[in-house]
Amino acid sequence: MPINWTSDLDTGIPVIDQQHRRIVDFINDLEAAQVLGNQEKIKQVIYDCIDYTLSHFAFEESMQEEAGYPYCKPHKKVHELFTRKVAEYQQRMELGDDIAEELHGMLARWLVNHIKRDDADYVASVRASMTPVAAAPVEEKKAGGWLSRLFGR
Template identity: 45%
Template structure:
């Protein structure tokens, strides 16, 4: 259940930052930072909603990790707006995030989602008052 799109997108940000580390192109750095913050917030919201639906027991700590990451991104935005150079630190942060969070922390919830999603979907069908089997033959 790897999120290949998210991994690819993170790699694109890392590669772009690698290219601008030497040039310091502020417009490109701003573009990466803005896109990264926007994508991260929407992705985390989706992921946390999914984990909530399957009653993932470690959701509070997982959400806390997300909140810290978003805070760090916002801190980088403030530094950038003050004219500070952030590309090297942001590059390091994303590189570590790719390995530590995406490859490890996110893998921790895969079994919980797989094991609980079918049960969750069945409950949703029951709430509708008619299961998929009955709808199929009606």
């Protein structure tokens, strides 16, 4: 079942919310590829999702560090544990295991819980340190380029 973005997933930090929405898109794309049984599309979505999520983690961690968030290190540890778990799925996939359904379920549960619990904890620190320009909503860009890939489609 696809993840529908709901307001309770918003952190109130526009750039982070946009990145989280993009990760939700990847998770939903994985489900769609799985329904079609398209193994090449499944692999591509998984690789793209992993790449994007790692970039998101680095961006989120840098925002926390700049804000002086006191629990940066534990939050980074959560990201590292998640990354290891996903790497295990990726290895299994490369060995020929059909991991799409299992990975989809794990990603969906983990992301929602992570946003509502772990990410919610740093929001006040980060928002307090943001300049008004950085706190403004980010416009979606249709043009390609690294900024549009990082912050949306």
